Amino acid sequence: MGCDQTISNMHKPITIKDIARKFKCSPSTVSRALNNHPSINEDTRRNLQEYAQKAGYQRNQVSLNLLNKKTASIGVIVPTINNYYESAVIEGIDAVLHPLGYTLNICVTNERYLLESEYVAKLLSNRVEGIFLSVSQETYDSGHYQHLEDAGKRSVPLIFIDRDYGGFAAGSVTIDDYHGAFAAVEHLISIGRRRIAHLKGPNGMAVTEQRFRGYVTCLKKYGIPVDDSLIVNTNFKVESALEPTAHLLGLTPPPDAIFGVNDQVAIGAMKIIREKGLLVPGDIAVVGFDDSPISAYISPSLTSVARPGRQIGEEAAKIFLNSLLGVADYDKPVQIVLPSQLVVRDSSRRS
Amino acid sequence: MGCDQTISNMHKPITIKDIARKFKCSPSTVSRALNNHPSINEDTRRNLQEYAQKAGYQRNQVSLNLLNKKTASIGVIVPTINNYYESAVIEGIDAVLHPLGYTLNICVTNERYLLESEYVAKLLSNRVEGIFLSVSQETYDSGHYQHLEDAGKRSVPLIFIDRDYGGFAAGSVTIDDYHGAFAAVEHLISIGRRRIAHLKGPNGMAVTEQRFRGYVTCLKKYGIPVDDSLIVNTNFKVESALEPTAHLLGLTPPPDAIFGVNDQVAIGAMKIIREKGLLVPGDIAVVGFDDSPISAYISPSLTSVARPGRQIGEEAAKIFLNSLLGVADYDKPVQIVLPSQLVVRDSSRRS
DNA sequence: ATATCAGTTGCAAACGTTTGAAATTTTTTG
DNA sequence: CAAAAAATTTCAAACGTTTGCAACTGATAT
Numbered sequence: 001m002g003c004d005q006t007i008s009n010m011h012k013p014i015t016i017k018d019i020a021r022k023f024k025c026s027p028s029t030v031s032r033a034l035n036n037h038p039s040i041n042e043d044t045r046r047n048l049q050e051y052a053q054k055a056g057y058q059r060n061q062v063s064l065n066l067l068n069k070k071t072a073s074i075g076v077i078v079p080t081i082n083n084y085y086e087s088a089v090i091e092g093i094d095a096v097l098h099p100l101g102y103t104l105n106i107c108v109t110n111e112r113y114l115l116e117s118e119y120v121a122k123l124l125s126n127r128v129e130g131i132f133l134s135v136s137q138e139t140y141d142s143g144h145y146q147h148l149e150d151a152g153k154r155s156v157p158l159i160f161i162d163r164d165y166g167g168f169a170a171g172s173v174t175i176d177d178y179h180g181a182f183a184a185v186e187h188l189i190s191i192g193r194r195r196i197a198h199l200k201g202p203n204g205m206a207v208t209e210q211r212f213r214g215y216v217t218c219l220k221k222y223g224i225p226v227d228d229s230l231i232v233n234t235n236f237k238v239e240s241a242l243e244p245t246a247h248l249l250g251l252t253p254p255p256d257a258i259f260g261v262n263d264q265v266a267i268g269a270m271k272i273i274r275e276k277g278l279l280v281p282g283d284i285a286v287v288g289f290d291d292s293p294i295s296a297y298i299s300p301s302l303t304s305v306a307r308p309g310r311q312i313g314e315e316a317a318k319i320f321l322n323s324l325l326g327v328a329d330y331d332k333p334v335q336i337v338l339p340s341q342l343v344v345r346d347s348s349r350r351s
Numbered sequence: 352m353g354c355d356q357t358i359s360n361m362h363k364p365i366t367i368k369d370i371a372r373k374f375k376c377s378p379s380t381v382s383r384a385l386n387n388h389p390s391i392n393e394d395t396r397r398n399l400q401e402y403a404q405k406a407g408y409q410r411n412q413v414s415l416n417l418l419n420k421k422t423a424s425i426g427v428i429v430p431t432i433n434n435y436y437e438s439a440v441i442e443g444i445d446a447v448l449h450p451l452g453y454t455l456n457i458c459v460t461n462e463r464y465l466l467e468s469e470y471v472a473k474l475l476s477n478r479v480e481g482i483f484l485s486v487s488q489e490t491y492d493s494g495h496y497q498h499l500e501d502a503g504k505r506s507v508p509l510i511f512i513d514r515d516y517g518g519f520a521a522g523s524v525t526i527d528d529y530h531g532a533f534a535a536v537e538h539l540i541s542i543g544r545r546r547i548a549h550l551k552g553p554n555g556m557a558v559t560e561q562r563f564r565g566y567v568t569c570l571k572k573y574g575i576p577v578d579d580s581l582i583v584n585t586n587f588k589v590e591s592a593l594e595p596t597a598h599l600l601g602l603t604p605p606p607d608a609i610f611g612v613n614d615q616v617a618i619g620a621m622k623i624i625r626e627k628g629l630l631v632p633g634d635i636a637v638v639g640f641d642d643s644p645i646s647a648y649i650s651p652s653l654t655s656v657a658r659p660g661r662q663i664g665e666e667a668a669k670i671f672l673n674s675l676l677g678v679a680d681y682d683k684p685v686q687i688v689l690p691s692q693l694v695v696r697d698s699s700r701r702s
Numbered sequence: 703a704t705a706t707c708a709g710t711t712g713c714a715a716a717c718g719t720t721t722g723a724a725a726t727t728t729t730t731t732g
Numbered sequence: 733c734a735a736a737a738a739a740t741t742t743c744a745a746a747c748g749t750t751t752g753c754a755a756c757t758g759a760t761a762t
Contacts, residue, residue, distance in 0.1 A: 011506045012420075013478075015748060026712045031750060041710060056500075061476040062422065063748035065413045066717045069363075081457075082438035090432070094459065103473060106432075106457040108445065122454060125412040127364075155362045238648055271648045297589050297622045298649045366718060377742050382720060392740060414718035417747045 014057050019048065034059075065127065073103040074130040074320065075123035078161075079111045084292040085309045086134065089161060092313020093132060096321070102129075120148060124156060130170075130320045134161040135206070157323040159316045163206040164335050170323040171334035173316045177207050180305040180340030181214025184259055184287045187303070187342055189222050191350040193257035193285055197230040197248045199241055199269060201261040211261055211289065230255055234265045241268030249276050256284055257348070263288035263295050263304055270302075270347065285348040291341075300346035307340045365408050374399065385410075416478065424454040425481040425671065426474035429512075430462045435643040436660045437485065440512060443664020444483060447672070453480075471499060475507060481521075481671045485512035486557070508674040510667045514557040515686050521674040522685035524667045528558050531656040531691030532565025535610055535638045538654070538693055540573050542701040544608035544636055548581040548599045550592055550620060552612040562612055562640065581606055585616045592619030600627050607635055608699070614639035614646050614655055621653070621698065636699040642692075651697035658691045 016034070020027045025044075033040045033048035034057075065071045076093060078086050094104055105128060107119040116135070123131055133148075148158060148168065160172035188196050198215050201208030212231075219226050229251060232244035241260065245268065248255055258273075260266030266288030273284050280286050280300055288295060291306030319334050367385075371378045376395075384391045384399040385408075416422045427444060429437050445455055456479060458470040467486070474482055484499075499509060499519065511523035539547050549566050552559030563582075570577050580602060583595035592611065596619065599606055609624075611617030617639030624635050631637050631651055639646060642657030670685050 016750095017748075027749075028713080028751075029711060031748095032711090035750085037751095039710060044710085058472075058475050060417075060478065060748050061473075062413060062416045062478050063717085064750080066411075066417050066719095066747090067749055069717065071413065080438070081432045081441070082435055084433055087431070087433035087459075090459065091461070103456075103477075104458075105454075106459075107455075108438075108441065108457075110442070121409075122412075124409050126454075127411065127413050238644060267645065267648050271650070274650055293589060294618065294645060297618050299622070299625055367720095368718075378719075379721075379743080380741060382718095383741090386720085388721095390740060395740085411718050414747085415720080417717090417749095418719055420747065 013060070014055050015060065016057075019052060019055070019057065022051070023048065069127075070129060071127050072101050073105050073126070073128050074132065075105045075107060075119070075126075075128040076132045076134075077107045077109060077116055077119050077123075078134045079109050081106070081108050085290050085307060088309025089134065089313040089316075092310040092315075093317045094313070095310070096314050096317035100321075128156065129324070130157040130159065132159050132161060132316055132320070135163050157320050159319050161312060161316060169333050171316075171319040171336070173312050173319065173336045173338065174206070175307040175312065175338045175340050177210035177307075177340065178214040178217075180289065180307065180342070181211035181259070182218045183214075183340075183342040184289070184303075184305050185215050185218035186222075187344065188257040188259065188285055188287060188348060189218070189224070191281075191285060191348060194224055195227075195230070195253065195255045196224070196257040196259060197232070197255035199234050199244060199258060199260040199265045200231055202233060202235055208261060215259060234261060234268075236262055236264060238264040238268040241265035242272055245269040245272040246276075249273065249278070254284070258284060258286050260286065260288045263290045263292045263302060266302055266304070266347075267295075267298065270298075270300075281346070281348050287348055291343050296345065303343065303345045303348040305340050305342050308338055311338055364411070365406050366411065367408075370399065370403060370406070370408065373402070420478075421480060422478050423452050424456050424477070424479050425483065426456045426458060426470070426477075426479040427483045427485075428458045428460060428467055428470050428474075429485045430460050432457070432459055436641050436658060439660025440485065440664040440667075443661035443666075444668045445664070446661070447665050447668035451672075479507065480675070481508040481510065483510050483512060483667055483671070486514050508671050510670050512663060512667060520684050522667075522670040522687070524663045524670065524687045524689065525557070526658040526663065526689045526691050528561035528658075528691065529565040529568075531640065531658065531693070532562035532610070533569045534565075534691075534693040535640070535654075535656050536566050536569035537573075538695065539608045539610065539636055539638060539699060540569070540575070542632075542636060542699060545575055546578075546581065546604065546606045547575070547608040547610060548583070548606035550585050550595060550609060550611040550616045551582055553584060553586055559612060566610060585612060585619075587613055587615060589615040589619040592616035593623055596620040596623040597627075600624065600629070605635070609635060609637050611637065611639045614641045614643045614653060617653055617655070617698075618646075618649065621649075621651075632697065632699050638699055642694050647696065654694065654696045654699040656691050656693050659689055662689060 016027050016030045019030045029040065029044065030048055033045040034052055036045070074097065076090060078090070081087055090104065090106060097104070105123060109115040109119065120131065157170035158168065160169050162174055164172035164174055185196060196219065198212065200212055216226050230248065232247065234240040234244060245258070248258065249272065258266070258269050260269055266286050270280050270286055273280055278284055286302065288302050288304040291304040295302035295304045315336050315338065367378050367381045370381045380391065380395065381399055384396040385403055387396070425448065427441060429441070432438055441455070441457060448455065456474060460466040460470065471482065508521035509519065511520050513525055515523035515525055536547060547570065549563065551563055567577050581599065583598060585591040585595060596609070599609065600623065609620050611620055617637050621631050621637055624631055629635055637653065639653050639655040642655040646653035646655045666687050666689065
């Protein structure tokens with residue numbers, strides 16, 4: 001009536017020792033047989049391999065990691081994965097590192113700083129060989145770097161994405177947010193707009209501030225006064241653009257263009273503009289940032305600044321590899337800045 | 352002139368033995384001191400803890416994993432992460448398992464079957480305690496399950512997402528694609544459409560076929576003949592809808608509604624419809640699937656079938672936990688089907 | 703018969719940590 | 733001051749695998 005077996009999940013995985021016992025030989029022999037070591041007798045090897053296969057033996061990588069003091073795994077900490085850019089970065093890292101046998105350990109912080117800190121500790125404790133860190137959107141003050149010091153001490157290569165920080169990082173890869181934003185605003189000016197609003201990201205973040213700087217600098221260059229009432233904060237999410245945009249449209253006069261910190265908020269803005277009975281780009285031109293795939297397909301199609309997420313991942317991975325080879329000079333971390341590219345679409349055609 | 356140190360990345364992490372040597376005590380003492388074991392002298396403990404902290408000691412989790420025969424990590428294999436639904440599933444899994452100390456090991460296959468197989472082996476070898484598998488879109492025939500057998504033998508709980516398979520899985524969580532599709536088509540019929548096209552997914556996939564079945568069954572129920580020329584394949588990506596949609600619009604008569612296998616293809620279809628000078632929903636109503644956040648913000652806003660990704664992840668995680676407790680009955684894997692929900696928006700308003 | 707050699711196999715240590723039991727030191731008690 | 737009790741520390745084994753070296757076997761050459 002009772003079951004004739006211990007419950008299924010108690011099955012311990014079969015080990016090399018188990019096999020050795022079965023065959024009355026030493027674990028070394030089994031190990032060598034399974035690894036096709038030349039000094040093992042042909043018959044012995046075949047028998048052992050056959051049995052191992054049949055018994056479902058699976059090498060315990062954990063013990064090997066301990067023995068070899070390396071894990072062939074690297075940590076990737078990102079604020080979110082539900083997002084074209086972030087996943088492109090991951091894809092880029094993987095494209096370079098996977099062929100070399102590395103496994104990615106992806107950690108999603110959902111923008112929470114505490115989790116970021118926790119993950120760094122966990123990854124280090126798990127002896128990853130490198131950490132890629134796309135920092136959370138919570139403000140980073142000096143204290144926030146504290147938890148990264150261990151990585152520094154251990155000399156685990158630490159590569160920043162979207163933020164350069166020389167402290168103890170092996171390097172950083174960012175895109176030229178500044179010039180991208182500048183180009184976006186310059187484009188709006190070139191089609192005759194003068195009252196250009198900005199849906200800014202959360203204050204304090206690197207990308208936010210760089211894009212903001214591009215916006216401000218461009219306005220100044222063309223002699224357009226920077227109007228604080230045209231600058232409002234969002235949190236990158238589409239919903240966060242709704243209220244701020246409504247506010248902007250209520251101004252007198254309203255803006256004739258909106259530059260969003262990313263495509264999401266730009267799309268949110270366009271919805272509000274439509275609902276107020278205004279036209280894009282006729283009444284208000286809109287530009288986003290990221291060039292997410294969807295932006296080419298919505299109506300009107302969205303002008304946006306493309307950032308090469310995949311390439312960023314690839315470059316970051318290369319920095320990691322170089323740092324492994326000792327090529328990196330720790331006094332001067334590698335800092336790569338990739339160009340961004342304005343893609344003009346209908347949302348900002350000259351009307 | 353040469354550097355007075357070996358290159359930075361050669362710094363070996365400090366171990367408990369190092370500390371023991373330094374303090375002329377045994378490793379056991381250090382271990383217990385760091386773990387606040389009560390039998391350790393107050394002074395000893397403080398000294399050791401202080402030193403460990405200062406020296407940047409970090410417990411080697413790899414050795415612990417070996418010792419304890421458990422890793423507190425679980426594998427999650429998904430075809431893609433650049434996608435609202437998938438990342439919601441991951442979020443759901445994490446929401447349940449993170450508080451219990453589990454770490455997620457996210458593997459992205461980019462829809463390649465070979466990678467899926469490779470990742471399963473790697474995860475098992477790394478002794479994850481469970482595997483969540485959202486199968487790739489490549490067709491699964493019986494042979495394709497071969498690589499999962501090891502998981503079965505080892506009794507590592509294997510939970511399928513978006514596809515139920517009883518073989519050796521602990522369970523599966525899917526959504527009711529069939530009824531979701533049925534509701535979508537029924538809705539289109541209710542607003543007077545009769546010539547309803549379907550942008551189908553890749554043949555052979557579970558979600559594809561379930562939605563297709565809902566489409567066909569609903570048409571039949573209302574006495575509408577199923578017209579094969581109105582059924583075309585896509586690969587879930589927005590671009591893959593363009594040519595098929597153009598083809599549909601070239602038919603005489605063209606369809607008066609399009610049901611897309613997901614939001615991406617629905618959005619792609621809307622773009623082509625616009626470009627032909629036709630109106631949504633006036634000339635052609637459009638319905639998608641997934642209810643991705645963006646669908647509420649585009650113009651016209653997209654009617655879509657919502658599937659609770661986060662909840663799916665949560666349920667899957669619960670199955671895993673139950674299976675750990677031996678609650679699960681392996682003869683009859685848990686199969687959970689969550690309901691989907693039609694969300695009507697402008698793209699299918701009665702004209 | 704003995705030395706040499708190649709072909710096989712086994713021994714033991716190592717990776718870093720924890721932990722029950724034993725051993726040592728210190729404190730308390732009669 | 734001796735004995736018992738308490739406090740503190742050490743020993744040794746364990747987790748699963750690999751690997752240099754030693755050891756054994758059988759065969760060949762001298």
